[in-house]
Amino acid sequence: MTTYAAPLKDVFFSLYDVNNYDEHYKGYELTKDLVTAIVEQAAKFSERELFPLNASGDAEGVRLVDGEVKVPGGFKQAFQRYIDGGWPTLSQPLEFGGQGLPHSVATIVTEFWQSANQAWSMYPFLGEGACETLLAYGGSKLKSTFLPNLVSGKWTGTMCLTEPQAGSDLGLLRTKAVPIGGDSDKYSITGSKIFISSGDHDISENIIHLVLARLPNSPAGSRGISLFIVPKFKVSEDGGIAERNSVVCGSIEHKMGLNGSATCQMNFDNAEGYLIGPVNKGLSCMFTFINKSRLGTAVQGQAQTEGAYQMSVNYAQDRLQGRCSGSGEVVDPIVNHPDVKRMLLTQRAFSEGGRTLTHYCAKLVDCGSSSDINVSNKSKTRLSLLIPIAKGCLTEWGFEAADLGIQIFGGHGYIRESGIEQRLRDVRVSRLYEGTTGIQAQDFIMRKVVADGGVALDEYINEVMSFLSANDGVDGFSECRDKLKACVSDWQNVSHDLIAIVDNANSIYEEVAFDYLMYSGYVVLAYQWAQICVASLYYLNHKDCRDREYYMDKLETKTFFFHRILPRSLANLACINAVIEGNAIVKRN
């Protein structure tokens, strides 16, 4: 029987000891007690309500019955309890029934939903995007019509972007929007969208679709796309459900994983929709919250890493096979075998380091809404820099962690009953949606590094260097410090080599993009582990530390990371340099 236990201690360690959330939340008048209570309640909810539906949801999947999607058994009831617990409202504004907490609170607990049941978590996940868009671009009528029920979770949302011929390249989309009669806000939407998560289901009484479509006479390509709200059921004057809109689920996809999540082809046939945001600015409206949604996907990767680690370490402690050197037993648990330990430590290094990164990014999201324009701009710039790394690398590592989990289970890992192969199948999609890893890689090198001549990157690197100086004399930190300093310096050098390249066509950037993203990810993760190291040493270097084993474990994983994972960056760096040497005319200053 597999289990999941929300890793409360590690979460609090990351929040308070690594990321200084204590100080951060003072600005929001949010007490540690309240945060602790929320996180602990979320832990229970994920363990008791969501995790027990994870395997059954995978086995049962969604079904399309007479044009309506039925979710797996228990999903609807869990969703009702999710609403009853007020979970959808956490970070939503008070004005529309939300609790008005900073966005980071929602991000922190999202880890638990995603570890416990990634497929189920897709249903609430998409509603948040609809809320964000309405809050930012909706007129007062649209807001009052849709927001209260979206905030409460009574209604859910979707994002309808992809079409068969238009995936990463949304400029190719063909769905049409035509104004209806004299009402300038109403449009008739016609077209087919694919890969629509939660496009139809029986979890909520209404589904609010955000739909990208083209108005008549709009320019071709991405500059001619507008954004519309299309509800499954129209809304009556009194705010209740009125007649069915002409948007239907044509089919559901049979996928590698995430079987409990409905992935729909949605057909809009003169469906009634309402323009939101400026004409022809649909893409930028849809992508306003891209950092938040990509952070949510990054959390999926980290959460599946944690889930895979927990299953793997539990199995490895129980499974007796082979003898370890010097153990004297007839048979030892495989957790004691060095190669199994290598795989477990890899999972841990990704999960714990990844968590401190998502918590840091979540803080940046909060600060991005600061009324202090300086703070807000700095935070937004930093978040934009780190999001492609977080989304790209944490989902890649989540997949690797699940894959290592199968390997730790051996042949048993290949059997569905083990549950570990489901994690691999589920997390696999996180590397594809919200922009593939390749898209993250291009975004990172071109828009986040080259476009500003490396300014944002250098600011980040300066912060790492300041951190290193500030902790220079910490007892036990020297190896970590030296290794981080060396790799950050290499990172800065190669980044400026890349920036200096004359590559109007961008083809060299595209060629190195993946290696540069992963390389940067390993360096950023090294900084996370350096911070974990310093936070742990703070306790260990105080004689009265009551929990030495916990912090010693952190140091062991830190050492493993620097010895056995960070060296991968050498391979990425060599690949980047091979491309630079092979192709580029470098302008060195």
Next chain:
Amino acid sequence: MTTYAAPLKDVFFSLYDVNNYDEHYKGYELTKDLVTAIVEQAAKFSERELFPLNASGDAEGVRLVDGEVKVPGGFKQAFQRYIDGGWPTLSQPLEFGGQGLPHSVATIVTEFWQSANQAWSMYPFLGEGACETLLAYGGSKLKSTFLPNLVSGKWTGTMCLTEPQAGSDLGLLRTKAVPIGGDSDKYSITGSKIFISSGDHDISENIIHLVLARLPNSPAGSRGISLFIVPKFKVSEDGGIAERNSVVCGSIEHKMGLNGSATCQMNFDNAEGYLIGPVNKGLSCMFTFINKSRLGTAVQGQAQTEGAYQMSVNYAQDRLQGRCSGSGEVVDPIVNHPDVKRMLLTQRAFSEGGRTLTHYCAKLVDCGSSSDINVSNKSKTRLSLLIPIAKGCLTEWGFEAADLGIQIFGGHGYIRESGIEQRLRDVRVSRLYEGTTGIQAQDFIMRKVVADGGVALDEYINEVMSFLSANDGVDGFSECRDKLKACVSDWQNVSHDLIAIVDNANSIYEEVAFDYLMYSGYVVLAYQWAQICVASLYYLNHKDCRDREYYMDKLETKTFFFHRILPRSLANLACINAVIEGNAIVKRN
């Protein structure tokens, strides 16, 4: 609609231009025309009979109906045509109805079966092991009873090793064998075996199980295990089917992939069995042919790489998305995007380089049966050295290639209909069975490198160096030569550092085993690509070369391998060195 085309040109290039099979087969009086005819017929069979059942077999899976396993639709008919075509008999001895061809012929065509339908291929695959064991250890009665029908393919075989508590650690197995009455050859076998591929099915009229079990009063652990033959149906005096033996399939596993292959729990309840090989020597009998069966699994990895590459490149040529630098089109096929090209070239580098390695290993299998004891010993030693690399690395790379395939397909790759995610799910098991990658890694470092003090490794490295000297002046070879020379030299140095370690407990070896295996794999693959390079240059450096594009493509992939894949070995090497520095007391000479 996905397709598969057996890559005949590449197979012949590997056989004749890289691996000198022309010369090799002269010793077997096997003409090029005959080999060509066999390989071309196998190509057709795999394309027409096996590939069309690949997706349907996955979707349908196997079923257990009233205690009997039913295979997916079409599998039985394809198997009959496989028998009719004489394919099971290729490399079997003439005496029992075989065609007496060298083993390599069977290995070469196996790639096509595995690319076309890995699940189906499991049914004939296991029969070969039963033949091998009977030929080596069977008395004349066992041989005449079982071999003719096993050779023809009329009967199939299994290998019953694993038990719930005994996987990689077979010493823990509990299945019992008790002599029956006065007949010293007959035993009553009782116990449960799990993960038995092709354990039951309706493809063949009889199934011959090879079963590891413990005789009364045998020593504990791996030295107390004997090998038995247990047929599903007993065989009458005239060689026909007699009554049902008491071995039944208790359940079938629901797996991540390979759904068309029956993975059974087999219950032996006083089943009648016949001892084969010496008492208590069952493990060594079962593992006599381990190099052959691991080579077969290595071919699975390479074959799935090829299959994934073909699907990916076809998709990438058709899929229009995004604009490439300077193309002037509104939208370009993704094959032109540098990051997609990176993934396609990675697949190609693994498939084509992997194939030349499996072909080389297949030649060594042939030579291992040479009547010249010197040739035979040298070949066996070389094969033993390379098999853990071939099995371990080619299956790891096969998984990576399938995974890259999904990434190339984007969101479409996550949909079952695309067919690419099936390759990932199917090939995943190849890293687990026949010894996990971790087991291959331990076998390699401890038994193949450290145990003989590096003698076999040094002989191999000397051969690489001779190859480099012999081709030193070849026009266009210098970059490849220098890079290979450098990495082989590093490999030799770190190998001898490892050999010199004082590590009676082997724990350091276990700690570095995985990195050392993968590191060695990249170096061996570099040698393969150097050979492909020289073979291609041979044609390109002749003015009248009529197929320049084909060989230029090889050179492009070669360059990609040395620039973008081989650098991974730097990461492995750094990890190994970190462990050595962190732990070992090195005795340097």
